[in-house]
Amino acid sequence: MENEWIISDNSLEEKDLLKNESLFNVSNGYLGVRGNFEEKYPGNYKTIRGTYINAFYEDAPIQYGEKAYAFPETMQKTVNVTDSQDIDIIINGQKFSAFQGTIKDFNRYVDIKKGCYIRELHWVSPLGEELKIKITRMASLKYLELFVINYEIEKVNFDEDIIIQSSINGDVANFTDENDPRVGTDHAKILSIKSITAEKGVMQIVSETANSKNIVAVTTRHQYDTENEITVEKTEKSVHTIFKIGTGSKIINFTKYNVYTDSRRHKNVENSGFEISERLSFISFESLLETQAEYLNKFWGLADIDIEGDEKLHQGLKYNLYQLLQAVGKDEKSNITAKGLSGEGYEGHYFWDTEIYILPFFTLCYPQLAKSLLRYRYNILDAARERALEMGHKKGAAYPWRTIIGKECSSYFPAGTAQYHINGDIAYSYVQYYLATGDFDFVKEFGAEVIFETARIWLEIGHFHKGLFKIDAVTGPDEYTAIVNNNYYTNVMAKYNLKWAVKFYNELKFKDEKIFKSLSDKIGITEEEVENFENAYKNMYLPYNEELEINAQDDTFLSKAVWDFENTPKENYPLLLNYHPLTIYRYQVLKQADTVLAHFLVEDEADVSTIKNSYDYYEKITTHDSSLSCAAYSIMASKVGYPNLAYKYFIETARLDLDDTHGNTKDGIHTANMGGTWMAIVYGFAGLRIKEDYISLSPKLPKAWNELSFGFSYKGNYIKVYMKNDKTEIVSEGNSLIILKLNKTLYEITGDKKIEILN
Ligand code: BGC
Numbered sequence: 039m040e041n042e043w044i045i046s047d048n049s050l051e052e053k054d055l056l057k058n059e060s061l062f063n064v065s066n067g068y069l070g071v072r073g074n075f076e077e078k079y080p081g082n083y084k085t086i087r088g089t090y091i092n093a094f095y096e097d098a099p100i101q102y103g104e105k106a107y108a109f110p111e112t113m114q115k116t117v118n119v120t121d122s123q124d125i126d127i128i129i130n131g132q133k134f135s136a137f138q139g140t141i142k143d144f145n146r147y148v149d150i151k152k153g154c155y156i157r158e159l160h161w162v163s164p165l166g167e168e169l170k171i172k173i174t175r176m177a178s179l180k181y182l183e184l185f186v187i188n189y190e191i192e193k194v195n196f197d198e199d200i201i202i203q204s205s206i207n208g209d210v211a212n213f214t215d216e217n218d219p220r221v222g223t224d225h226a227k228i229l230s231i232k233s234i235t236a237e238k239g240v241m242q243i244v245s246e247t248a249n250s251k252n253i254v255a256v257t258t259r260h261q262y263d264t265e266n267e268i269t270v271e272k273t274e275k276s277v278h279t280i281f282k283i284g285t286g287s288k289i290i291n292f293t294k295y296n297v298y299t300d301s302r303r304h305k306n307v308e309n310s311g312f313e314i315s316e317r318l319s320f321i322s323f324e325s326l327l328e329t330q331a332e333y334l335n336k337f338w339g340l341a342d343i344d345i346e347g348d349e350k351l352h353q354g355l356k357y358n359l360y361q362l363l364q365a366v367g368k369d370e371k372s373n374i375t376a377k378g379l380s381g382e383g384y385e386g387h388y389f390w391d392t393e394i395y396i397l398p399f400f401t402l403c404y405p406q407l408a409k410s411l412l413r414y415r416y417n418i419l420d421a422a423r424e425r426a427l428e429m430g431h432k433k434g435a436a437y438p439w440r441t442i443i444g445k446e447c448s449s450y451f452p453a454g455t456a457q458y459h460i461n462g463d464i465a466y467s468y469v470q471y472y473l474a475t476g477d478f479d480f481v482k483e484f485g486a487e488v489i490f491e492t493a494r495i496w497l498e499i500g501h502f503h504k505g506l507f508k509i510d511a512v513t514g515p516d517e518y519t520a521i522v523n524n525n526y527y528t529n530v531m532a533k534y535n536l537k538w539a540v541k542f543y544n545e546l547k548f549k550d551e552k553i554f555k556s557l558s559d560k561i562g563i564t565e566e567e568v569e570n571f572e573n574a575y576k577n578m579y580l581p582y583n584e585e586l587e588i589n590a591q592d593d594t595f596l597s598k599a600v601w602d603f604e605n606t607p608k609e610n611y612p613l614l615l616n617y618h619p620l621t622i623y624r625y626q627v628l629k630q631a632d633t634v635l636a637h638f639l640v641e642d643e644a645d646v647s648t649i650k651n652s653y654d655y656y657e658k659i660t661t662h663d664s665s666l667s668c669a670a671y672s673i674m675a676s677k678v679g680y681p682n683l684a685y686k687y688f689i690e691t692a693r694l695d696l697d698d699t700h701g702n703t704k705d706g707i708h709t710a711n712m713g714g715t716w717m718a719i720v721y722g723f724a725g726l727r728i729k730e731d732y733i734s735l736s737p738k739l740p741k742a743w744n745e746l747s748f749g750f751s752y753k754g755n756y757i758k759v760y761m762k763n764d765k766t767e768i769v770s771e772g773n774s775l776i777i778l779k780l781n782k783t784l785y786e787i788t789g790d791k792k793i794e795i796l797n
Contacts, residue, residue, distance in 0.1 A: 052079070067366045110445065144158070170194060202281045208231045258297070343355065358692065383702065388442065395709075398720075468485040476753040512528050516632035586655060603659075634656050634670055747761065764796060
């Protein structure tokens with residue numbers, strides 16, 4: 039039954055079940071539930087049974103062997119909250135389980151057009167009772183607090199009563215793995231129960247985190263269309279509602295409405311839970327399904343993208359975009375975590391992943407959600423200012439490498455706090471949003487302040503040396519090289535940041551005196567400071583190696599020995615799990631795209647031959663141990679004229695989670711890579727670039743495909759690109775004037791228009 043909208047996997051093998059818990063998560067940007075089985079697996083199977091609320095956190099102390107000045111003392115971490123998944127079906131004392139009796143038919147899939155996950159079974163119990171069960175789950179994209187589960191049960195060959203036991207369980211813990219730095223290592227039991235309500239119509243558990251004192255409630259009600267006898271049982275940490283469904287009804291329809299409320303969003307968590315759940319439980323499941331499908335219809339309308347010629351890749355691409363929609367925080371308090379809401383990898387933290395790998399998709403396909411992500415960074419600006427002071431800087435904002443509420447959560451500074459480039463990445467994403475939407479009001483209200491404050495940090499950590507502006511002791515995106523001077527990526531992003539700070543300062547000064555004055559008063563920015571910005575960016579040092587004719591990754595990188603790839607067995611990758619960091623730092627070996635990524639983001643800083651030479655050089659020594667790498671290499675392979683490599687790297691990104699190629703999908707999906715898949719198509723194969731005054735496209739359709747089409751919003755117009763074997767068509771809808779450079783020809787487009795060029 040698979041197609042590009044349906045992703046299925048019916049395996050009941052333990053390792054597949056664990057991975058599929060992540061793949062079949064249902065999330066809506068506020069809450070996410072892993073694809074566990076309601077009735078659980080056999081007791082000896084590994085599972086990560088998890089429900090998460092975006093930006094709901096605990097403050098966990100960080101234990102250091104040796105602590106130094108300004109190391110963060112605590113970190114925020116995501117919390118596995120009260121479990122509302124449990125439902126058991128009992129016939130003649132026998133619990134339904136897919137691991138007992140006989141399965142005549144089984145289908146497990148996610149429908150990404152409708153926005154729900156389904157499990158269908160035709161099952162015969164060990165005593166011979168036959169049931170057809172369809173379980174549908176969704177995290178409502180319209181009613182963000184709602185996680186709903188619907189059961190349709192058909193009694194095929196018997197009349198006896200069945201019992202449905204529906205529970206909520208407050209005895210939950212976080213997942214830990216002390217051998218993998220990419221998941222939490224400590225602090226499993228976080229929540230303690232404050233109150234339990236067990237009534238016939240409603241169950242509620244309210245719990246609190248020990249340190250941050252954040253409160254979460256799950257409030258559960260049910261809808262059913264058959265005569266029932268109901269009892270409610272309460273234990274110390276859980277509540278069960280037991281429905282005895284009498285003879286007579288062959289088909290039973292049963293819906294469990296779980297409403298999550300939390301103290302970061304709701305004033306009175308308990309009461310809001312009762313109120314919201316009462317309101318939502320009156321909406322029929324059918325109607326919730328319809329609303330969900332409408333939401334997705336709108337999403338797919340904007341994020342429209344199709345490949346003809348490879349179904350598997352088409353499916354992977356669509357699945358990845360769907361996951362981004364599921365993961366994205368929509369309330370400005372939350373962002374998009376490295377794993378979405380599908381697992382606990384990276385402890386629910388937000389990284390530069392958002393700005394560089396994910397925002398491009400939202401900026402061009404769903405600007406409203408992009409705005410919400412940008413607003414989140416604005417909302418944590420004060421925390422970034424505090425961090426700057428803590429780090430010894432006199433002014434500016436130092437955005438944390440990983441965070442939930444704005445405070446630095448990284449305990450390993452060489453690959454954490456030292457990644458100052460996150461400041462440049464955030465500034466870059468504001469500029470890109472402005473270039474794509476033309477929304478100067480947003481710049482005035484939020485963007486300019488972020489860009490000025492991030493720019494200030496470069497003057498704090500950089501200095502002039504022999505007339506050039508240099509930045510020492512930073513780490514670039516390649517975490518297999520740490521604390522270096524003049525990382526090309528960092529310097530080039532700092533240059534961009536400073537340049538736009540000057541531009542916006544001047545524009546504001548002339549365009550909006552009032553805002554200019556209030557912002558200047560607020561942050562005390564002066565003409566002199568802006569002159570310093572200008573001086574720094576105009577003289578920014580960008581390392582270049584004359585002999586190799588490439589941009590050097592940093593001042594010392596090219597003089598190190600090259601890693602011995604030939605004698606590194608396959609099982610020693612990722613290197614980070616098998617070598618001490620110092621061993622890795624001593625060699626020329628990259629975890630992920632660094633200079634190559636910079637050449638994509640700010641391509642005008644280098645000429646085409648330097649970009650190509652750099653690609654050739656760095657590609658050979660990149661391990662792609664980070665899932666962020668392949669997308670950048672795919673985009674740049676398209677640019678420098680290696681279509682086969684571009685395609686190879688694209689394949690890696692498109693199905694990274696579906697095929698679990700990194701072996702850790704069980705800890706959650708890889709959201710940055712998912713955004714990267716879209717980028718590899720739009721910036722890679724189609725060659726889209728958003729320039730200051732125009733957009734450009736240089737389409738190169740992969741040989742294996744018959745057609746590639748996608749759409750995006752640009753300055754209020756909607757542009758659809760159709761790349762075919764023999765021609766490219768561009769259809770623009772909207773009223774503003776846009777300038778489009780297609781290969782080498784410039785077009786001025788106003789109103790609805792179609793352009794066609796033959797290949
Ligand atoms: C990468 C970082 C990334 C983080 C979260 C690490 O493995 O090296 O660049 O931000 O994962 O995805």
